[in-house]
Amino acid sequence: MTLTDQVVKNIITKLLKNEHYGVEISNLLNAKFMAYAVDFFKKVATAKLNNQQISGDWYKKEMLNQCLSKTEMAINSGTNEKTITNIYNTSRKEVVLDASLMHYDKLLELISNLVDENSDINLILTIKLNGVAIDLDVNESLIVISSLAAKRDAMNGGLWSTAGKKVEKPLMLTLCKLYNVDPEYYAMTLKTKKNKSKAKVNINIDTDFEREIDFYLFNNGNQYKCEVKLMSKGNPESADAAIARGSKVFVANKLSDTNKKQFNSLGIQWVELRDKDGYKRFGLALEKLNIPHTDYNGDLDVDLPKILDELF
Secondary structure (H helix, E strand, O other): OOOOHHHHHHHHHHHHOOOOOHHHHHHHHHHHHHHHHHHHHHHHHHHHHHOOOOOOOHHHHHHOOOOOOHHHHHHHOOOOHHHHHHHHOOOOHHHHHHHHHHHHHHHHHHHHHHHHHOOOOOOOEEEEEOOEEEEEOHHHHHHHHHHHHHHHHHHHHHHHHHHHHHHHHHHHHHHHHHOOOOHHHEEOOOOOHHHHOOOOOOOOOOOOOHHHOOEEEEEOOEEEEEEEEOOOOOOHHHHHHHHHOOEEEEEEOOOOHHHHHHHHHHOOEEEEOOOOOHHHHHHHHHHHOOOOOOOOOOOHHHHHHHHHHHHO
């Protein structure tokens, strides 16, 4: 699942203007979920239509068919692959399939008991496909609703995680461009021995945690690891991760007082974007690390669209 360039641009704009970017994720989640729901209803209607004469559980036969992927099996059973993996400490397909079938049977039992206890309530979900109406009884309807809820939950977690990963590097690039940092003083990945000769500065290569680092600043033969965390609330454990990786710059949406105290005591430059004009602390970080730059005093409404159009 990927975020569109426009959504990434919108998130960066909101972050730097001290606005909450969550609405962008919510809008994208709604659009993707509605598209999935329509497609899912089509599959359910087709499955029941094709199994009208089958005595037994048509949903289990069609929607929990072992020919499906383990991700589809888990969602269709009303859970998700991540939950199963956490419970059984493995994501092997046979384990996910067995766990999905077990969860479905338990869910069906729960729904049957719930329906028996609330016999005064009835629910019929009608899906019309190609002019043919397919009715789902209360049991079937609740199974479908449970599966859709599981899918939305999985989508929600995935989108917020994807947002962080997709935004990290272009956010740092945008900050560097706002402060007119020459490209020779930053990089999205470490320069390898193969292209090290092309750099204008002498860089000491340190490959520890390379895959975990979001961005690098360079000067006077030094490399400074930069980390970005778009957390909604300050988390002290995030500071621990930055310390373990030897990060020198930490950019976050929100930082706790504990975060700031830890970073200050260790000489780690921090930027809290949710603070008023919070992005301007990036200029202070550049100054502390002796990275050549120009202080930014422009208009974000004018400059951000130009920078983001250039990046994307």
